[in-house]
């Protein structure tokens with residue numbers, strides 16, 4: 001593949017970096033490294049663009065976002081090819097990722113007005129003379145810092161919702177996937193050519209830090225918890241708020257009455273898809289002891305059929321980030337050293353840049369393979385007494401992103417779903433919540449805070465604005481220097497009547 005220099009960039013010359021195909025190490029393209037000045041310039045342009053974009057009627061923003069959506073859909077083949085080249089994931093997986101992103105652009109575009117528009121709210125008896133209105137206004141410029149594992153779907157959860165809420169966006173994709181980021185930004189410029197409402201800045205950690213310290217109104221960060229802490233420290237300098245979408249250590253809990261074929265199939269896909277490089281991938285499975293052996297047999301059967309590679313028939317691709325292979329290796333070695341047993345694969349499954357499927361059993365709960373994000377095609381399987389016990393162990397870690405429950409008893413499954421300390425839980429499937437655009441997505445603990453997707457995702461990129469309008473003179477004017485003791489007495493007896501009742 002020929003090396004091309006990305007032409008969009010700031011006005012002054014800059015250092016550059018290359019993006020590589022992780023399967024072949026071939027150079028895909030060369031990009032500028034944005035420094036403080038380049039980032040500040042982009043953010044300044046974005047503020048002008050934000051004023052223009054926010055000033056458009058909401059229906060015009062909707063039309064343009066829908067035009068962007070259909071542009072992406074029409075050129076899905078080209079974008080998927082780029083995702084495949086930069087991340088190594090199979091083309092079909094790249095297409096699925098883009099499809100999901102399109103669903104979110106569509107939802108954000110169609111629902112922004114309804115969710116954010118001004119609405120009358122009750123003013124209550126004490127402020128009866130006031131008309132109260134609540135509306136959600138754009139923040140201005142949102143800085144989006146993205147990861148490489150889902151370079152379209154993941155940043156789009158912030159970009160589409162921020163744009164739909166009337167903000168301009170300055171987007172720093174991962175240094176591993178800038179070509180995909182560049183494609184998204186250029187395609188948006190095709191449908192919104194007037195102003196740089198969505199801009200690209202490229203570079204690694206230092207560029208991201210410049211963005212977090214710049215004059216943006218909010219940072220939407222997706223990446224690891226360790227990086228989120230650094231971004232938060234940079235944001236702290238200007239009290240810039242932040243959404244943190246971080247990693248996970250998602251568990252799948254299998255009850256004794258579960259459909260084991262479905263559970264094993266879902267666990268295999270959840271663990272192996274995208275070579276396990278999925279924030280809501282399945283990394284731990286807890287299985288009720290009555291069905292443990294049957295489940296493990298089915299899971300091993302299913303996972304042993306799967307093969308990584310670069311060819312079109314491969315089930316998943318290489319590890320995108322070369323250093324992640326070392327993390328996977330450390331986790332497997334630690335699990336084995338602590339008495340874990342490989343049920344499928346093991347250390348010899350590592351053949352850089354590929355890692356074959358690995359199932360580990362009897363791994364102590366304090367092992368790294370259970371407590372830390374592995375981000376590889378490995379899964380631990382642990383026997384538990386029952387669904388309740390599985391939920392208890394699933395909840396024991398620092399992360400709280402996604403989870404799955406497999407059980408036939410609907411009541412028990414829903415109760416388990418509620419008790420799992422995760423932002424999202426799928427019952428009898430995996431990761432399905434990511435495909436429902438009206439559901440908020442995000443975590444707690446080391447998985448971060450704030451929400452993308454759904455109405456909460458739109459509000460995340462808005463500023464609530466409260467307005468009271470006096471519609472008649474008050475019976476008693478409490479906010480006046482001419483207030484009398486008699487006025488105060490009247491209002492106190494009214495308040496005692498309303499709020500002073502004894503509750504048993």
Ligand code: NAD
Pocket residue numbers: 145146147148149150154172173174175203204205206207208209210212222223224225226227228230231234245246247248278279280321373375401442447
């Ligand atoms: P990462 O934390 O290494 O980098 C994420 C982004 O932050 C990149 O763009 C990077 O250049 C930038 N960055 C790095 N250091 C920075 C700094 N000091 N200041 C500002 N920006 C900085 O993560 P990654 O390896 O790209 O992605 C993998 C991680 O992302 C995993 O932990 C995964 O679980 C998580 N993830 C979470 C979600 C979610 O929605 N919760 C989705 C996808 C990925």
